Amino acid sequence: MEEAKGVVKHIVLASFKEDIPPEKILQVINDYANLVNLIEPMKAFHWGTDVSIENLHQGFTHLFESTFESVEGVAEYVAHPTHVEFVNVLFPVLDKSWRRFSNSPLHPPLRFRCFCNVNPLFDLFVVVFDIIVCG
Template identity: 65%
Template sequence: MGEVKHILLAKFKDEISQEQIDHLIKGYANLVNHVEPMKSFRWGKDVSIENLHQGFTHVFESTFETTEGIATYISHPAHVEFANGFLAVLDKVLVIDYKPIVVDP
């Protein structure tokens, strides 16, 4: 079946402080400890020189073993509670789930 990646692109509202963003990122990362199907979490800020980010500034990547695991994560009370606060401070958000495909050279 292979792993499934859950990608969230975000742009925080202008009035949200860096301290608030840091706190939210720690909360997002902590979901790994509460939602069993969530296997890993990584994040980063846009560093592209192409200027094609369309305003998105942050990327969050979670790894799951199955699409059913993502469904469990989405409805898990810890995620629901976190997401309600997280989404409220975003100006823009985009979510994509995909199964990575390895291409042989």
């Protein structure tokens, strides 16, 4: 079997349950972001909230993107005990989610545009996601 090559992106679209306080959501996001420091195959992490005026979000409020150098790195990440522990914290607070791993510049049919605002409360910087996903 030939080894898979190329960067792999892990895209997660999510919405949190309505009764989850903003502080808890931020803590979960910070814990997610910290995985890049704890799990070696995870090379980068970005996230944002949907502020698009196009209303194409399909109910998703957050976008998370992780970067890996290989499919093998993804397998190591998925099985890593720290990731498994985090998933057990993340899933109970989510209303819904959509996940995809891809080493292709094209993803399955979906369009999600995410423009992140500066949040002075948390001193976050502006991140712009414009992911047009087509089959």
